[in-house]
Amino acid sequence: xxxxxxxxxxxxxxxxxxxxxxxxxxxxxxxxxxxxxxxxxxxxxxxxxxxxxxxxxxxxxxxxxxxxxxxxxxxxxxxxxxxxxxxxxxxxxxxxxxxxxxxxxxxxxxxxxxxxxxxxxxxxxxxxxxxxxxxxxxxxxxxxxxxxxxxxxxxxxxxxxxxxxxxxxxxxxxxxxxxxxxxxxxxxxxxxxxxxxxxxxxxxxxxxxxxxxxxxxxxxxxxxxxxxxxxxxxxxxxxxxxxxxxxxxxxxxxxxxxxxxxxxxxxxxxxxxxxxxxxxxxxxxxxxxxxxxxxxxxxxxxxxxxxxxxxxxxxxxxxxxxxxxxxxxxxxxxxxxxxxxxxxxxxxxxxxxxxxxxxxxxxxxxxxxxxxxxxxxxxxxxxxxxxxxxxxxxxxxxxxxxxxxxxxxxxxxxxxxxxxxxxxxxxxxxxxxxxxxxxxxxx
Numbered sequence: 054x055x056x057x058x059x060x061x062x063x064x065x066x067x068x069x070x071x072x073x074x075x076x077x078x079x080x081x082x083x084x085x086x087x088x089x090x091x092x093x094x095x096x097x098x099x100x101x102x103x104x105x106x107x108x109x110x111x112x113x114x115x116x117x118x119x120x121x122x123x124x125x126x127x128x129x130x131x132x133x134x135x136x137x138x139x140x141x142x143x144x145x146x147x148x149x150x151x152x153x154x155x156x157x158x159x160x161x162x163x164x165x166x167x168x169x170x171x172x173x174x175x176x177x178x179x180x181x182x183x184x185x186x187x188x189x190x191x192x193x194x195x196x197x198x199x200x201x202x203x204x205x206x207x208x209x210x211x212x213x214x215x216x217x218x219x220x221x222x223x224x225x226x227x228x229x230x231x232x233x234x235x236x237x238x239x240x241x242x243x244x245x246x247x248x249x250x251x252x253x254x255x256x257x258x259x260x261x262x263x264x265x266x267x268x269x270x271x272x273x274x275x276x277x278x279x280x281x282x283x284x285x286x287x288x289x290x291x292x293x294x295x296x297x298x299x300x301x302x303x304x305x306x307x308x309x310x311x312x313x314x315x316x317x318x319x320x321x322x323x324x325x326x327x328x329x330x331x332x333x334x335x336x337x338x339x340x341x342x343x344x345x346x347x348x349x350x351x352x353x354x355x356x357x358x359x360x361x362x363x364x365x366x367x368x369x370x371x372x373x374x375x376x377x378x379x380x381x382x383x384x385x386x387x388x389x390x391x392x393x394x395x396x397x398x399x400x401x402x403x404x405x406x407x408x409x410x411x412x413x414x415x416x417x418x419x420x421x422x423x424x425x426x427x428x429x430x431x432x433x434x435x436x437x438x439x440x441x442x443x444x445x446x447x448x449x450x451x452x453x454x455x456x457x458x459x460x461x462x463x464x465x466x467x468x469x470x471x472x473x474x475x476x477x478x479x480x481x482x483x484x485x486x487x488x489x490x491x492x493x494x495x496x
Contacts, residue, residue: 061457066145148383193220216299300464
């Protein structure tokens with residue numbers, strides 16, 4: 054498959070083999086979040102955003118597996134090095150009991166691994182004076198460890214935001230506020246208070262700004278004279294610099310200024326959840342880099358290929374054994390992929406490409422002025438199109454799929470676009486044209 058000439062080619066989507074595979078899969082799989090019967094055939098050709106399914110359909114993937122494949126499929130920026138790697142067994146070790154080397158010296162081995170990934174992360178967060186990393190297996194684990202190290206500093210209360218999504222394990226789940234199904238019936242970490250996430254354009258009407266003593270929903274609650282929560286008991290505020298599951302909402306500048314003031318006034322940890330928005334997705338290495346806010350902790354995963362909790366050494370517990378994970382810092386292959394992805398972002402100036410292609414996508418859609426679209430928003434290549442109804446959004450997702458374009462929903466009636474970070478101008482034009490055709494058919 055030649056990426057420079059490849060185009061979606063669909064006979065039937067989903068095809069008979071995909072339906073058969075899906076039916077067989079669900080004989081054993083627990084109910085979860087499958088969107089449609091897309092079955093990637095890993096034995097067939099795939100490159101960049103293009104892949105082949107089990108029925109031979111060639112598809113254009115603008116989901117990047119929910120940002121977990123930041124450079125798409127079989128990208129030579131990653132694969133050229135991996136092809137040289139003589140895959141060992143095990144590829145995962147007890148990485149917080151032992152160490153793994155991919156050659157010598159540790160500063161520049163032939164095959165970088167967990168050690169070098171942590172080095173890259175420290176370098177990428179040095180402007181926040183972060184110098185310490187805890188590696189784990191997933192985004193939820195990264196968040197769990199972020200809140201653990203925050204609780205370790207003191208306090209038993211926390212603030213999260215309406216629309217938030219931070220993971221599926223019980224601690225992370227306690228912070229979610231995007232869908233009832235996520236938390237219904239499960240026990241929770243106590244003391245978590247939810248307030249509005251202000252993405253208002255212009256005057257705030259979401260409830261964040263108030264006429265109370267603090268002027269906003271958190272400051273009112275912490276006000277020494279009239280508040281209802283002792284600020285000394287608050288361990289952290291966790292926020293997504295761009296909300297993901299909540300609908301790709303970009304925060305209001307005044308809202309962020311308020312959060313920064315609360316951080317400064319009360320010395321409360323700010324956790325930036327970058328699981329979906331980090332790794333260059335928004336045109337900066339971290340989405341929080343767009344904001345006038347200095348986080349105390351950053352969580353990363355998805356495009357990083359492993360989970361990571363990054364902070365300053367003074368935030369992490371000193372006592373041995375407070376944090377650990379069998380495979381944390383022990384996933385040799387995924388850490389190699391993470392290093393190669395981070396290096397590619399810098400070497401190929403992909404942040405500039407993300408900005409340019411994101412702007413191109415928005416302009417093409419805005420110029421077409423498609424019916425029933427009520428908002429286009431996002432940063433870089435973390436883009437969203439909000440429709441007038443949920444049914445309309447679902448019809449567009451299905452219509453795009455039938456044409457060979459993979460997309461996903463988020464929020465209540467919003468569609469998200471997550472092309473690979475090195476997506477080309479030609480690929481954006483193809484994808485947007487397919488999407489506009491699907492929107493027209495759903496009108």
